[in-house]
Amino acid sequence: MTAALPRLHLFLRRPASGLFSIEMLYRSLIPYFERDFEVEWIENRRPSRGFLPRLADAFRAALRQGDINHVTGDVHYLTYFLSRRRTVLTIHDFVSMERLRGLKRALLWFLWYWLPVRRADAIVVISHSTEAQLHRQLRIQPERVHVIPNPVRADFCPTERAFDVQYPRILQVGTSANKNLERHAEALAGIACKFVILGHLSDAQRACLSAQRIDYETHADMVPEDVASLYRGSDMLLFASTYEGFGMPILEAQASGIPVVTSNRWSMPEIAGAHALLVDPENIDDIRTAVLSIIGDSQQRQRLRAGGLENAARFAPAEIAARYASVYRNLCRAEA
Incomplete structure (x- = not known):
């Protein structure tokens, strides 16, 4: 009898007009994930605005857990009630930390970075630059941090169009x-x-x-x-x-x-x-x-x-998916 594949649940923000970059990146990885995992795509019901809507989606995420829970970015609060040992969090940037000051910055640091990082076993950052910022902002064991860049989708491909020197x-x-x-x-x-x-x-x-x-x-x-x-x-x-x-x-x-x-x-x-x-x-x-x-x-x-x-x-989806799959498998082994 064939063993059941581990259940990989990808948690994403609610789609919004003009905002699809994170969603499209992970959709390009799903065909590769499906070779080793049973994949479920879970989108927030509410936009990421306000305390109560975010809290409601965090509770909903806790009821939809898989063997691996991957909070894919821009909705870090979904980690709050997930099983820590089964959770991966991807952090895409610290842009708001660069922009905000005072109490707003302190609240963002605590609710968007410090607490979610404590609630995830594995942290993925998308560049070494972001990794350096993570270590400046938080005390975290280096072995929990994985640098996995974003994939570039296959529909971005070259043509033989000539460069318009006169009016580029x-x-x-x-x-x-x-x-x-x-x-x-x-x-x-x-x-x-x-x-x-x-x-x-x-x-x-x-x-x-x-x-x-x-x-x-x-x-x-x-x-x-x-x-x-x-x-x-x-x-x-x-x-x-x-x-x-x-x-x-x-x-x-x-x-x-x-x-x-x-x-x-x-x-x-x-x-x-x-x-x-x-x-x-x-x-x-x-x-x-x-x-x-x-x-x-x-x-x-x-x-x-x-x-x-x-x-x-170097950023082909197959390569990036293999690196994520390695993180997922390590979580499964640790859980077992």
Whole structure:
């Protein structure tokens, strides 16, 4: 008689318009997980807002436990009532800890990081940069921490589209404060290009783009397939963020065969490898010089394209799923 497969329960946030990155990442891993585990996908019933709705979803999670419980990120509070010995928590970043101050920061530290980390046996972080932040914020045994990067989905793939030297389409992914849109706009001022922005713009950002006389177009709330097409229709990615826990757009651009300008801070050099132009995100001249270098140097573009494709291959779903599966199996052995 064949032994039953261990039950792997993936706990995720409630889907919201325009927010699908975490969900799509883990969906790309499920076909590989299903070879060794019986997988159940469990989404929150409520948005992650307010104390009582979060508490209700945490109680619900406790009633839906498997042999392995994986809280996949952005809903850390689901760990509160899960069996510690069977729980894996993925931490994607510490961006709010960088932004908040005072009592709000202290509450976030306790409820979003300290308590969930105590309620999970294994902690996964998605970059060595995030691992370093974790150890700065919390006392945790190193053997409990596993660095497993995010996978790049297979629908991000290259085309033979020629680079438009005369009027390149320069892609910006995200419009939150750390995405550095205003400095990007200032760096692009006077460069003949189309600035392609994925995300909702504030009135202040629109005013900034107008003041710099930037020719731009915006896209928001796109389905994942259309996002992949947007990359393939762009000539380069400008992603000089001031903070990232990982930097998924770097890999998505590299897998799509387009050159990348990104930041020399936090996780971004680690994710890009030697296959992007790194800039100081606070230095507008630095950003502008890198963009002009890509536009003006065909050999550099080809080098970045070839190296980027090779780098993105390291983050294939099969490889990432195998690393998660090793963590899951260790939990099963410890529980037994």
